[in-house]
Amino acid sequence: MIAVQGVTGKTIGVLGLGRSGLATVAALKDGGAHVIVWDDSPTAADTANGAGVDLRDLTKEGAFEGVDALITSPGIPHLYPEPHPAIEAALRVGVPVDNDIGLFFRSFATQDWDNFDTMPKVIAVTGSNGKSTTSALIHHILEEAGRPAQLAGNIGRGVLDLDPAHDGEVVVLELSSYQTELARALTPDVTVLTNLSPDHLDRHAGFGGYVAAKRRLFAEGGPDRAVVGVDEVEGRYFANQLTEGPGDDRVIRVSSGQKLDRAPWSVFARKGFLSEYRKGRQVASIDLRKIAGLPGAHNHQNACAAYAACRAIGLGPRVIETALHSFAGLPHRSQLIAEKNGVRFVNDSKATNVDSAAKALAAFDNIRWICGGLEKEGGLDALLPAPSVRKAYVIGREAAAFAMKLKGLDVEVCTDMATAVSRAAEDAQSGDTVLLAPAAASFDQYDSFEKRGDDFIAQVSGL
Structure with missing residues (x-):
């Protein structure tokens, strides 16, 4: 569990008692907070009692008296199509609203890291399609390469349910637009955008709001490296915004179908082959056609994004290629x-x-x-x-x-x-x-x- 920092002696409200909500409750309590909770479910009282916290209807007048912050589950609307009544109440009285992703990024690093030889890293993956496969594939490659790694977020475990970091560990987070839009802290070391297409439009009041929610992970996160799918104009815009000049290789451009041999650093798939180019020269190539767990052009794009993210933290091409062949794929995805x-x-x-x-x-x-x-x-x-x-x-x-x-x-x-x-x-x-x-x-x-x-x-x- 990641104990939340900076909450000792504070009263924190938690809205929503699903998987992420319960993990948030436990992490806040471990950090020394007094936790109150609310959930619209008729079984909320039993859930709160089982978690050992107080149930308080946060939609009622005066419910936020003495409350220092509200942490909401990602599936609960905070802005569009309209805020949940408890969030609306918090906004009216000026109580800060955050989510578990924000708590994670401000609490993951601890003083124990002073004794590590290699600092832990966080790779955050977002996009419209392929982010689960890409996240799981990155995690698989890291494990096959012998790097300690954990996988969480929109896949697997809740972020605050992760174990404290080990020396040299890499945490891979799959993050949805619901999670990136609200988080008050976003500081991954490597960010990945698979692609963008219209989705969740009611939640973000249109495609522009959806794109803006994804963009926060890159613009506000300040990653050391960004892996960006550039097959859509929005991705090309993201890459442009993060680039300081023609020779800036902090952005790794990724494509499925386009030859990207002029970018400072790129990874692309064409006709079933993955190619890595740096400064106009090809440095690696992998035949993806024989990898059973990654069928089709869309999975080749996922392979390129995962390959680029692992290269960004120093893994070698042959190590990555070997791991790709043992990836079995994810349930319900091809x-x-x-x-x-x-x-x-x-x-x-x-x-x-x-x-x-x-x-x-x-x-x-x-x-x-x-x-x-x-x-x-x-x-x-x-x-x-x-x-x-x-x-x-x-x-x-x-x-x-x-x-x-x-x-x-x-x-x-x-x-x-x-x-x-x-x-x-x-x-x-x-x-x-x-x-x-x-x-x-x-x-x-x-x-x-x-x-x-x-x-x-x-x-x-x-x-």
Whole structure:
């Protein structure tokens, strides 16, 4: 656990008692704070009692009397579409609002570090798509290279649930826009931007607000190195903002498809090969086509970002290449579930938006596409004409409406996962891929994209 510093004797409110909220409560108590909590859940009293803290309705008049700060869970809106009533109350009376990411960055370094030979480092990864795979891949490479490492944030453990740092350790954090937007302290050593596409627009009042939330990690974090995907104009803008001049190699530009041989330092993938260039000269190359855990151009982009981050902290190209080959991939992200009679079944339930679904569709040929769910803003036009799709099998409560937007495709309305998997398997021929890449959120039928992917796995296993 990371004990929060600077809170001894203070009264700190915690809003939200999920995974990160409970870890925050424990870390604040360990730091000497008096903690009060509030959660809208009807089981909040039992949860608070189990955590050994006081429950106080922070939405009521006068609830912030004597409270020094409010720490909110990332999923709770603090600005758009409108602040949670407890946060609105804190804003009105001037109580500082922060989150666990801010607490982590101001508490991670301790006096024990004075005795370390090698200072610990933090690599922070953000982006619209691929950040979980990139974060897990960086962590995997570090472990395979023998470097002590921990993985946390939007993947795995809560940041304050991490163990105190060891000599030379590297902490890899996956950070969402919800986390970067509010954190009062952001000081990673290396930052990574995978890519940017419209997402969470209601939470950020549009794409501009979403981009600004991501940008805070780079502009306010002051990293020693920044790994930036430059396939979108926003990424090129980020890289430009962080660069002092043509020879500045503190920014490592990353691309999937573009040859970046003029930048001071770049890593890119073309035709299945990763290339690293420094000052106009190629210094390393890796054949990504044989790496089973990283299929498709989108995963090649993730490999480039992870490679660049590990190079930024001094790992050698051959060490990284060896580790790439042993990476098994993440559940629900281009995950090969089964192969029978020449038909592959692939679970990419994490493809919750149009951009990530498009990348999944581009990674395979002859696709029997299972899609649908709670559609996000922006429509589905960016997915079309989808030449690799032989037929779409649509699930979700609004499956018929979703199907009507897939113009030019052979479409079957299935509504539920069991029907979609059964029909796709019946139609599939040798060489086809039955791909779950919903291009939509899961909440119309499932609690999470993980639950949706688990259902797909169960239906495939039952064939």
